[in-house]
Amino acid sequence: MQEHRYDVVIVGAGGAGMRAAIEAAPRARTAVLTKLYPTRSHTGAAQGGMCAALANVEEDNWEWHTFDTVKGGDYIVDQDAAELMAKEAIDAVLDLEKMGLPFNRTPEGRIDQRRFGGHTRDHGKAPVRRACYAADRTGHMILQTLYQNCVKHDVEFYNEFYALDVNMTTDENGEPVANGVVAYELATGEIHVFHAKSIIFATGGSGRMYKVTSNAHTLTGDGMGIIFRKGLPLEDMEFHQFHPTGLAGLGILITEGVRGEGGILRNADGERFMERYAPTIKDLAPRDIVARSMVLEVLEGRGAGPNKDYVLLDVTHIPEETLMAKLPDIMEFSRTYLGVDPVTELVPVYPTCHYVMGGIPTNINGQVLANNTQVVHGLYAAGECACVSVHGANRLGTNSLLDINVFGRRAGIAAAEYANAAEFTELEENPSARVEEWVAQMLSDHGHENVMTIRTELQQTMNDNAAVFRTEETLNRALTDVRALKERYAHVSVSDKGKRFNSDLLEAIELGFLLELAEVTVVGAINRKETRGGHAREDYPNRDDENFMVHTMAYKKGDGLISDIELDYKPVVQTRYKPMERKY
Ligand SMILES: Cc1cc2nc3c(=O)[nH]c(=O)nc-3n(C[C@H](O)[C@H](O)[C@H](O)COP(=O)(O)OP(=O)(O)OC[C@H]3O[C@@H](n4cnc5c(N)ncnc54)[C@H](O)[C@@H]3O)c2cc1C
Secondary structure: OEEEEEEEEEEOOOHHHHHHHHHHHHHOOEEEEEOOOHHHOHHHHOOOOEEOOOOOOOOOOHHHHHHHHHHHOOOOOOHHHHHHHHHHHHHHHHHHHHHOOOOOEOOOOOEOEEEEEEEEEOOOOEEEEEEEOOOOOHHHHHHHHHHHHHHHOOOEEEEOEEEEEEEEEEOOOOOEEEEEEEEEEOOOOOEEEEEEEEEEEOOOOOHHHOOOEOOOOOOOOHHHHHHHHOOOOEEOOOOEEEEEEEEOOOOOEOOOHHHHOOOEEEOOOOOOOHHHHOOOOHHHOOHHHHHHHHHHHHHOOOOEOOOOOEEEEEOOOOOHHHHHHHOHHHHHHHHHHHOOOOOOOOEEEEEEEEEEOOEEEEOOOOEEEOOOOOEEEEEEEOOOOEEOOOOOOOOOOOHHHHHHHHHHHHHHHHHHHHHHHOOOOOOOOOOOHHHHHHHHHHHOOOOOEOHHHHHHHHHHHHHHHOOOEEOHHHHHHHHHHHHHHHHHHOOEOOOOOOOOOOHHHHHHHHHHHHHHHHHHHHHHHHHOOOOEOOEEEOOEOOOOHHHHOEEEEEEEOOOOOHHHEEEEEEEOOOOOOOOOOOOO
16 A cells, blocks of 8 residues: 555545646645546546637627526526536636637637527526537547646546545634545555545546436446445435436437527427427426427327437538538537438437436535534535535536636635645544445455356346336336345456456446445435426426425445435525426
């Protein structure tokens, strides 16, 4: 075991982790641990854009942006956080511009902006151009720009280091303090302990618990799982977002920017069905509404294709030059993966699991909450693994690239300032013991269960029973399956027993996090007897503000299975907007 000491340790080198590092490194001695090379993080796959009310191409302001975010999130958004994000959005984009990000430009040389779902002018009157973009490679540009700036600031990266546990202690008042991260080095199989004054989790999402997903293989919710296993809460995990336009059958993403540039969804009859579901902004309604409408079209027999199981995305009316200039990657994806040329043919699409609105609860400075009132000293989270909550029950497109920049920056500053004021606290005795035990168990020959089989079955049951529409019955089925899989998981062992690049071992450990999070997702979904945002209960089709205008807080009690998840609630912060009926 090797021990290291840093003021600030950041886990994750996606957009949130690197934006935090750019702030933390000049202020305090900072290390970034990442299981992937930084530029392979999922942020690099983001396509469509990052929003800010710059008003570069038409009238706009941060207040409209705040309203859209709150309404888009079906009113379970913490409004103080949403307002702050919408206000800071403008500087967040300009900061990236100054760091060198090559945004698309207007003829006058300003950052160009395009339309995206749920972003509107004057409280829902019409779609507004708010998304700043770099073709359909916005995330790639953000990630590269942030990485270059990390290099400039001499950030120390530990690449292909898998964080598997966090060390905690208590201060003299009995309050929780985080003071170390235990990581496994892929290349050598060695275990490292990073003793730290403050720690930021920026480990991204957990979409891989579903079979059909736009998420990279690596999005297994590790950070959320690590935190949850410490007895700390996870917030609102029942809200996973299904993006309307995944390539049918594959889940590979076709950005909403396509509809922002004028793309239209059609059913088998050629009908532009979104006119019926969202008469004002049609195909640019928020994702939860579009995804549900698509599934309804299919359920009611108007799906396209031999099995009538998808709908069609039509861009044939958009000039090829525009498509190639603004959406080159999605042109290529359609041609490569489906053999469909969007210039002349309609693209088969169906909802794909895309984003988790819930996560590790934090306040607006990224501090992790131990419960509704108490923070964990020295522990921060930002990005998709965190829940501030600015996305509520449904995130608007382009608000995540914004979230990671705004809250990554805030967490980086807060963590460094905390570290500069704090002393190192003493690590627990034998800080790497738990990780050593897991690794030894996986490598031993005690088990007969196979990682891939369990993962496939997990993804299948989540897809079948806890996707766009859910009922008590389907969710109970998912819960029974997930619990059975957890029991089988206890008997997993991996065939590669080696120390070097043992990715089998790490996939087995990642599966443990996914199972844990799937259970939290399903338990929260069973309990939330209403339909709100990305959580659509067929048996409770209406929103129920009287009973469920609250965040779900899920805690793990003990080391056991389901009976050990305890649910609690946290009030939603409401400032200026009263919940209204959500019409578009
Ligand atoms: C295909 C696609 C397109 C998207 N398009 C858009 C868009 O146009 N606009 C928008 O706003 N949002 C978009 N999103 C969502 C957005 O890109 C993500 O939510 C966001 O980039 C997440 O950033 P992050 O920094 O939180 O996590 P990520 O970028 O996923 O980074 C996670 C980091 O954590 C590290 N990590 C994870 N586990 C561990 C561990 N155990 N130990 C060490 N390191 C670990 C990884 O190595 C990685 O560096 C898109 C998402 C997808 C999947």
